Amino acid sequence: MNQLLIKVKRNQVNYWLLFTAILAFLLGQAKLANILIITLVAYWLIDRDLIQKLKKIINRKSVIFLTTYFTLTLLWLVHSSDLSQGFKFVEMRLLILLLPIVISTADFNELQFENIKKTFVYGCIGVLALGLVNSTFDYWSTRDSGFFFNDNLTSIVGIQAAYFAIIVNISIVLCAGLILNDFKSFHNYVAILFLILGEFLLATRISILTLALLVIIFIIHISIKHSRRTALGALIIMLVIFAIGIVSFPQISNRFESMLSNFEYQFDNPNPVNHFNAEVSSENWNGLTIRLALWECGWEVIKDNFWLGVGTGDYEESFNKRIEKVNFKYAQAMKFGVHNQYLYTWISFGIVGLIFFLSSIIGLVILGYRNNNYQFIIVLAIFCIAFLTENVLNRYYGIFPFAMMLSIVYYSKRVMD
Numbered sequence: 001m002n003q004l005l006i007k008v009k010r011n012q013v014n015y016w017l018l019f020t021a022i023l024a025f026l027l028g029q030a031k032l033a034n035i036l037i038i039t040l041v042a043y044w045l046i047d048r049d050l051i052q053k054l055k056k057i058i059n060r061k062s063v064i065f066l067t068t069y070f071t072l073t074l075l076w077l078v079h080s081s082d083l084s085q086g087f088k089f090v091e092m093r094l095l096i097l098l099l100p101i102v103i104s105t106a107d108f109n110e111l112q113f114e115n116i117k118k119t120f121v122y123g124c125i126g127v128l129a130l131g132l133v134n135s136t137f138d139y140w141s142t143r144d145s146g147f148f149f150n151d152n153l154t155s156i157v158g159i160q161a162a163y164f165a166i167i168v169n170i171s172i173v174l175c176a177g178l179i180l181n182d183f184k185s186f187h188n189y190v191a192i193l194f195l196i197l198g199e200f201l202l203a204t205r206i207s208i209l210t211l212a213l214l215v216i217i218f219i220i221h222i223s224i225k226h227s228r229r230t231a232l233g234a235l236i237i238m239l240v241i242f243a244i245g246i247v248s249f250p251q252i253s254n255r256f257e258s259m260l261s262n263f264e265y266q267f268d269n270p271n272p273v274n275h276f277n278a279e280v281s282s283e284n285w286n287g288l289t290i291r292l293a294l295w296e297c298g299w300e301v302i303k304d305n306f307w308l309g310v311g312t313g314d315y316e317e318s319f320n321k322r323i324e325k326v327n328f329k330y331a332q333a334m335k336f337g338v339h340n341q342y343l344y345t346w347i348s349f350g351i352v353g354l355i356f357f358l359s360s361i362i363g364l365v366i367l368g369y370r371n372n373n374y375q376f377i378i379v380l381a382i383f384c385i386a387f388l389t390e391n392v393l394n395r396y397y398g399i400f401p402f403a404m405m406l407s408i409v410y411y412s413k414r415v416m417d
Contacts, residue, residue: 013043014106019119025400026123026167028157033400037095044102053105060417062367062410066100066403068360069093069393072345072353079311086313092396095403103407113412117174120405124171125191127164128198131156146277149251150203162390163397165207168199169214169382170405176218177375180225193241200245203255203276205287206389210382212242217378251276258286265289267328285330291339291389294331297322298338302346309350319347337394341387344394364410371416376409 021036047053057063070093080086108116131153138147146152150161159167175192178185199211215238223231245252258274262282273285280286285293301310301318310318319338323331330336338344346354361384368377383392383402392398 010043010047011107011109011112014040014102015108015112015116017043018103018106018116022116022119022404023123025397025404026120026127026157028159030396030400037098041098041102044106056105057101060104060415061363062415062417063100063104065360065363065367066406066410067097068356070096072349072356073312076309076312076349076353079308080313081311082313082317084313085316086311089312089394093393093399095399096393099403100407103404104411108411110412113408116408117412118178120167120408121171121174121178121191121195124167125194125198127154127157128168128194128201132201144277146251149201149249150276153198153201159397160395161202162204162207162386163392163395165199165202165204166382166386166392166398167401168195168202169207169210170379170401171195172199172211172214173375173378173382174409176214180221196241197245200249200252203249203252205255205259206386208252210385213385214378214382254280255287258284259288261286262289265293267293267323267326270329272330290330290336293328294323294336294339295343297326297328297331298340298343298347302343305347305350307350307352309346309348309353312348315344315348337391339389339391341390341392341394344391364406367415367417368410371413373410373413373415376406376413379405379409 017036017040021033021040024030024033024036044050044053070090073089073093077083077086077090132148134156135147135153138152139145154161154164157164172192172195175188175195178188179192182188196211199207219231219235219238222234254274255276258276258280261274261280265285269283269285271281271284273287273290274280297319301322305318316337320332323336338347342354342357345357349357361380364380365377368374368380383406386392386398390398393402
């Protein structure tokens with residue numbers, strides 16, 4: 001009885017530390033979130049069952065796959081010239097090692113996992129609501145509607161729109177899961193509609209396209225598991241929402257229009273990227289041309305370091321040398337990276353590291369399928385799509401949700417590794 005009581009108390013402490021860390025993260029309090037995670041790990045280490053936990057971890061393929069990117073970061077330190085920069089990446093990605101290990105062995109019960117998911121969803125909604133209030137005050141003083149969009153919406157918590165858009169899409173998937181479990185929960189319908197509105201206002205192209213894909217998956221699921229009439233109704237509602245969003249918010253259509261305004265580029269073009277709240281000019285860079293140029297530079301670095309890459313710490317120096325060589329003025333001024341996680345991985349860890357990374361993703365998909373955990377596969381797909389246009393695992397606000405939510409969603413279901 002005493003042992004059971006100790007386990008229950010430990011279980012509760014782990015839960016509240018994780019719960020609070022997620023809220024701190026969503027509110028942009030990275031230092032507080034890290035302190036809470038460090039406390040969680042320290043508490044995990046002093047468990048009398050630590051040896052048994054370590055044995056369990058060693059036998060779990062999911063932990064190996066979830067921590068692969070950290071493993072690559074650590075191993076490729078030996079191939080780095082700039083160890084100082086390399087250790088910064090190791091420190092930054094330490095969450096990718098710690099969170100899967102702790103969450104996979106913390107013995108959370110089903111209710112606690114569901115409450116953690118709800119915390120993420122409603123915490124995300126709370127931040128969007130705060131952002132709208134903040135933007136409203138800015139609008140009243142300037143009459144500039146642009147304050148409701150993109151980075152302006154999330155400036156109150158200091159998280160870039162591109163990263164918060166990933167968080168919103170994950171929340172939409174989790175909220176859809178709540179709806180599928182209880183079709184009569186009206187507040188979840190309100191929540192998911194508000195999240196979709198937030199995704200539009202963030203005006204991140206890749207995330208809006210991802211949202212469209214999520215809607216298609218949701219409707220297909222309803223059609224197969226429930227009824228075609230319900231699926232048709234959901235389809236009509238979503239089409240109306242998307243149409244209203246595009247027509248009502250010219251800033252959104254402007255984002256896509258600017259991307260299609262020009263397909264050619266010159267590295268020495270000093271003009272900025274077309275802004276969502278300004279007139280589109282074919283002389284400016286746009287979301288597509290800037291990335292095509294960055295990817296071209298990335299590929300040139302890859303060709304010189306094809307097999308093993310440049311190492312964990314030498315990515316920035318190698319990439320910056322390339323953009324200087326081609327006189328890529330705007331990228332130099334803005335200190336842009338390659339804006340593609342796959343190319344970044346190839347540059348840093350070579351084709352060998354990229355194969356390991358892609359293999360870990362495939363491995364996780366297989367494990368998710370075997371466990372009938374399709375929610376996990378969809379959340380993983382959100383990250384894989386985001387990897388196409390952003391170095392997600394180079395920023396704290398990409399690393400935290402990657403390590404945290406993939407672990408939460410995977411281990412919230414009984415797993416067979």
